[in-house]
Amino acid sequence: MTVTTARVYDDPNGDRVFVDRLWPRGVRKDDPRVGTWLKEVAPSSELRKWFHRNPDRHDDFAARYREEMAEGTTAEALDELRRLAKQGDIEIATAAKEPENSHVPVIVDAIDHPPQA
Numbered sequence: 001m002t003v004t005t006a007r008v009y010d011d012p013n014g015d016r017v018f019v020d021r022l023w024p025r026g027v028r029k030d031d032p033r034v035g036t037w038l039k040e041v042a043p044s045s046e047l048r049k050w051f052h053r054n055p056d057r058h059d060d061f062a063a064r065y066r067e068e069m070a071e072g073t074t075a076e077a078l079d080e081l082r083r084l085a086k087q088g089d090i091e092i093a094t095a096a097k098e099p100e101n102s103h104v105p106v107i108v109d110a111i112d113h114p115p116q117a
Contacts, residue, residue, distance in 0.1 A: 002089040003108050005099050008033055016091045017084060019107055021045060024095035035093065036084075040077035043103050044068055055101070062106045069110055078110055085111050 004013065008024050016035030018024075021042035027034065043051070043065050051061040068074050084090050096102035 001085050003085055003111055004089070004091045005104050005108065006091050006093050007097075007099060008093040008095050010093075012091060012093075014089050014091050015084070016093050017081060018093045019081075019104065020095050021048065022095075027095075033093075035091075038077050038081060040073045041069075041081055041107060044074075048103075051103075058101060061103075065103060065106050066110070069106075070115075078107070081107070082111055082114060 006013065006016070008018055008020075008027065010033070012033055012035060016033070018034045018037045019039075019041050021039045021044075023029075023037075024034075042048070043061075047061070047064055047068060050064075051057070054061070069078050081090075092104055092107055094102055094104050096104070099105075
């Protein structure tokens with residue numbers, strides 16, 4: 001299993017999962033670059049807006065996002081993402097200008113390090 005990351009505006013490199021809560025600007029609903037849209041795994045609107053106002057607090061954002069990932073529909077979506085990753089290589093896509101400074105690294109870490117039962 002290999003998990004890579006990309007911007008949704010780039011051409012896909014394998015099975016792609018788009019992980020933003022909002023649809024990307026300028027992209028048609030039938031655009032093949034999107035792949036599977038798993039919006040439930042994205043941070044809540046509240047947390048996303050908080051992070052937008054506080055981009056220098058990425059560690060705080062990541063901690064709060066991990067808490068969200070542990071419950072409800074976000075946890076279920078993360079489980080689905082883990083199942084997809086176990087089936088083969090996947091590419092996590094976002095519309096963020098800097099994926100490395102977004103929610104994507106938190107998702108990749110959660111896939112790579114599932115909670116111990």
